[in-house]
């Protein structure tokens with residue numbers, strides 16, 4: 001209980017932005033029925049761990065953390081597990097962790113207040129049914145970031161990439177209506193937020209029956225006060241010319257695309273059921289680059305997918321070199337129970353040491369590319385939005401439109417403001433910069 005005698009809730013979030021956004025929805029929903037959000041587990045009446053299932057490592061971390069959380073729990077503390085791992089493991093999680101009382105999947109958050117009440121009376125419950133109608137439209141997301149907002153536009157995924165657990169943890173794809181997204185965009189803009197990131201598992205396949213992703217970008221991009229619009233993550237196959245034109249013609253849309261490639265080998269991509277080839281991925285990159293000169297491109301890559309030969313891996317390296325990504329998230333393949341990849345013949349498994357070696361080589365290639373590109377940017381000036389205080393000594397952290405992180409010196413009062421910043425140093429991945437002037441040349445927000 002807090003000082004006013006209201007019960008408190010702490011949500012710890014793992015995984016992707018969609019989970020961060022879901023935690024905001026859960027906080028909002030619980031606040032509306034009388035709970036007060038708190039910043040840590042110590043003394044909280046309700047602790048929820050919002051989990052990710054994408055790789056085994058993500059789940060192991062959560063299992064470890066559930067053990068640690070025991071020491072923060074009093075006699076009446078309710079501990080619940082939500083999100084993708086809850087959906088994947090269901091009641092088995094209650095068996096495995098005896099101090100967990102609730103297991104609630106991504107479509108079950110509406111039931112949380114009732115389930116928590118039950119748990120306080122000693123019940124243990126699992127809720128993992130999918131609900132294709134559920135968008136939590138009546139929830140007021142509780143946002144803790146006053147500068148940027150993440151707005152989900154779609155839930156679930158209809159692609160069936162063979163490595164991926166998401167279709168199993170988040171169910172079939174469904175889009176919110178354009179009107180609902182517009183309304184939320186206006187709400188956050190009225191709160192003084194100037195940057196929006198639209199979220200979806202394959203965000204550019206957005207379709208509400210009447211409007212597609214191009215309509216969505218144009219419409220959210222027109223929201224008064226919204227100066228930067230981002231989206232994550234698109235699928236290469238859903239980049240229509242209409243969508244690319246909407247990106248190019250909507251001034252708020254930032255010059256950065258995170259375009260998961262997964263592999264640079266058409267043969268590997270086929271086993272992954274990505275539905276594109278090396279060549280069509282390259283074409284997609286070309287179309288985006290032609291429409292948006294200087295666009296920053298980042299990607300996700302998996303190494304060690306079953307059957308990946310040395311040659312196929314070399315094709316991934318050459319794709320990284322040829323495209324020249326601004327950055328990449330790189331992962332070692334993790335076999336997830338229930339995914340189609342489990343049905344690939346066992347002899348295709350890439351040995352751990354081979355996969356580890358490939359990951360090392362890929363990471364250094366990506367890092368060298370990022371460093372070289374970043375070094376060449378020193379001395380140039382960019383519009384930076386100051387987002388938060390940096391972890392390092394008294395600095396503020398912001399981003400360019402191209403999604404580069406820049407640390408600058410300044411007072412906290414600069415938070416949420418736009419400046420022209422000269423890039424003065426780089427660690428290879430992030431920059432330090434000096435504020436040259438307030439960004440008055442551009443239309444001010446609000």
Ligand code: 5AD
Pocket residue numbers: 054055163164165260262300301302331332333334335336
């Ligand atoms: N193993 C390793 N990486 C994975 N990803 C998704 N599933 C797996 C898996 N089973 C990666 C993909 C995806 C990113 C979010 O996580 O690269 O784009």
Ligand code: SF4
Pocket residue numbers: 014015016017018019051052053054083084165166169170
């Ligand atoms: Fe997000 Fe996928 Fe992890 Fe679920 S499994 S939290 S959708 S990254």
